[in-house]
Every structure is written in structure tokens, then in C-alpha cells.
Amino acid sequence: xxxxxxxxKFLQKEKQLLHTELVKYGIDYDxxxxxxxxxxxxxxxxxxxxxxxxxxxxxxxxxxxxxxxxASISKVIx
Numbered sequence: 001x002x003x004x005x006x007x008x009k010f011l012q013k014e015k016q017l018l019h020t021e022l023v024k025y026g027i028d029y030d031x032x033x034x035x036x037x038x039x040x041x042x043x044x045x046x047x048x049x050x051x052x053x054x055x056x057x058x059x060x061x062x063x064x065x066x067x068x069x070x071a072s073i074s075k076v077i078x
Contacts, residue, residue, distance in 0.1 A: 026062070
């Protein structure tokens with residue numbers, strides 16, 4: 001395997017894991033896919049569009065809120 005093939009496989013796996021995590025915590029499937037792509041590529045903010053930055057921030061905020069909410073519910077149950 002060459003570097004580009006390995007990198008592509010890594011990015012695909014990273015994107016899939018991020019997408020699954022986002023959907024798991026209630027993010028819309030298509031929005032999660034866009035955010036996962038942006039996050040997996042790990043581009044600096046300077047090369048992202050304002051829309052990409054805003055989408056990623058919003059998705060991450062919702063993910064964190066949902067994750068914290070579910071964690072607090074789990075503490076009460078257990």
C-alpha cells in the first residue's frame with residue numbers, strides 16, 4: 001500500500017467513527033456526515049469556510065450537550 005491509499009482508508013475510517021458518534025447522540029444523519037467529513041480532514045480553521053466552521057461548532061455543541069445529558073441520566077439510573 002502506498003501513502004495515499006493508507007491515508008484515504010484512515011480518513012474513511014475516521015469519518016465513519018465520527019459520523020456514528022454524532023448520530024448516536026442525536027445529530028441529523030446528513031448534517032453528521034458533513035461535520036464528520038470536516039472533522040476527519042483536520043484542516044485548520046484558516047482553510048475552512050465560515051459555513052463549515054459554523055456547522056462544526058453547532059454540531060459539536062449539540063453533541064456535547066446530549067452526551068452530558070445522557071451521562072447524567074446514566075448516573076441517576078446506576
